[in-house]
Amino acid sequence: MIVQRVVLNSRPGKNGVPMAENFRLEQSTIADTVQAGQVRVKTLYLSVDPYMRCRMNEDTGSDYLQPWQLSEVADGGGIGVVEESKHQNLAKGDFVTSFTWPWQTVAILDGNSLQKLVPQLVNGRLSYFLGAAGITGLTALLGIREKGHVAVGANQTMVVSGAAGACGSLAGQIGRLEGCSRVVGIAGTDEKCSILVQEMGFDAAINYKKGDVAKQLRELCPGGVDVYFDNVGGDISDAVISQMNQNSHIILCGQISQYNKDVPYPPPLPADTEKIRKEKNITRERFLVLNYMDKQEASVLQLCQWIQEGKLKVRTFRFNLWPLILFPTMRGLISLSLALLLCLRIEQTF
Template sequence: MIIQRVVLSSRPGKTGVPVPENFQTEEVTIPDKIQEGQVCVRTLYLSVDPYMRYRMNEDTDAEYLQAWQLSEVADGGGIGIVEDSKHTHLVKGDFVTSFNWPWQTKAILDGSLLQKLNPQLVDGHLSHFLGAAGITGLTALLGIREKGHVIPGANQTIVVSGAAGACGSSAGQIGRLEGCSRVVGITGTDEKCSILVSEMGFDAAINYKKGNVAEQLRDLCPAGVDVYFDNVGGDISDAVISQMNQNSHIILCGQISQYNKPMIYPPPLAPAIEEIRKARNITRERFLVLDYMDKHEAGVLQLCQWIKEGKLKARETVTRGLEKTGAAFQSMMTGGNIGKQIVLISE
């Protein structure tokens, strides 16, 4: 059987900016028959995410992430439909997902490594299982619950950086649902600011490319900042931390502004900002959603319920075609998308 796949053809280097040319689409042959325990799947959706930038390096500097190998197929979150099965718990027509789905049109996979999906939980919007109802939504939900220390009725203010991205847009909404009384987002365009306020229920949003972020934060967060969902790091995070209250909390989710730079994780703060953090007893601990696997099932059910009730808006940017996966990755890394970046492979 002839299929198409996307391989990593070159590395941008630790300080380079990824480009579509780092990936190459090629045709290969896979077996026509499957073995016991295997399934043949047709890929429906692929997810591209910021953490993948690490996987483009020779060494990811993270024990839980494997580097992509040159001339080998890339992989990540994916959803597909079973076309043939020799696995006892999966049959033809089942929808399945994996965190290590190969970037190819069809694949033969070990059925035991796949999770079966129930489309009814998301009213048939299967791609939501890669975003607001999947690992992205879980990162926002569990990050806030485990590291945010949100107390309903305490009039807490949450600030989210990278707020128009997949995780950030969910985090702001979930912060409100969990009990925060004020939600402020930081993003990079006026259009994104407008969407956060009009569609996602944020109280306010800051375009960090316009004006002074620290001054705008003082105006929009008059009672200070109690919870900071940090997706970006760098100067923006410095500005937020400077406005944080005594005994407040940073949810250290990502550092996208630092991904094209050599760094240790979590990256150290500038001395003056670290002094503020210590003086105000602000918590800042590494958060990894994979450390909370026992809470994933209940978390997904909660996310799906909120989505069906209209309380959690799941915005997606969809790119069509396997050959466009590299371009979709670049767009996501440069902030060109709103919400979750999905690549539609087949319908």
């Protein structure tokens, strides 16, 4: 059977910006028959996420991430429908997902590597299992629960950087649901800031491209910052940390501003910022959601319940281009994804 797939064509270098030329769209073939324990699946959704920038390097800088190999198919979070099955627990028509889904139209996979999905849990929006009810939502929820030390009635203020991203927009809402009394987001346009406040329930939002971020934080967080959900790192995080309270907490989710730089993870803070962190006893520990998979099932059910109740809002933009659906959640990869996958149908989380 002939399929289309996306392979890594070249590496951008540790300090390079990803380009469309780093990938290649090509035809390939898969077996016509399915072996015992296998299933043939049609790809419905793929996820493009910030961590994938590290996989474009020869060395990912992490012991839990494997680099993509040149001229080999890329992979990541994906969802598909079973077309043929020789696995005892999966049948034709079942919807399934995997963290290592190949970027190709049709694939033959080991049935044991797949998780069966229940569309009713997300009101039929299967793509949510890669977003709000998937690893993105789990990252936001478990990050807050495991590293945020949020307590109902404690009158805590949370700040979220990258607040208009897939994870950030959920984190702000979950922070409120978990007990934060005030939630402030940081985003890059007035439109995004408006959506955060008017649709996502944030108390306020800062356009970091306009004005002094530290000054605006002082005005919007008069009692200081108790919890910081950090998606971006860099100057934005330095500004937030300068406003944090004694014994406060940083949820170190991502450092998007640093991913095209050859720096260790997590990137060290500037000396002045690190001095503030130590003097105020601010926790800043690396957070990896995969370390908490024993809490996955209960957490996914919680996320699905909030979605069904309308307490957790998800905003998506859909671009109709081909039979796949892509979630470009990393701005640095959006342009190359669009340029490369011109024939793909793309759905983008807000």
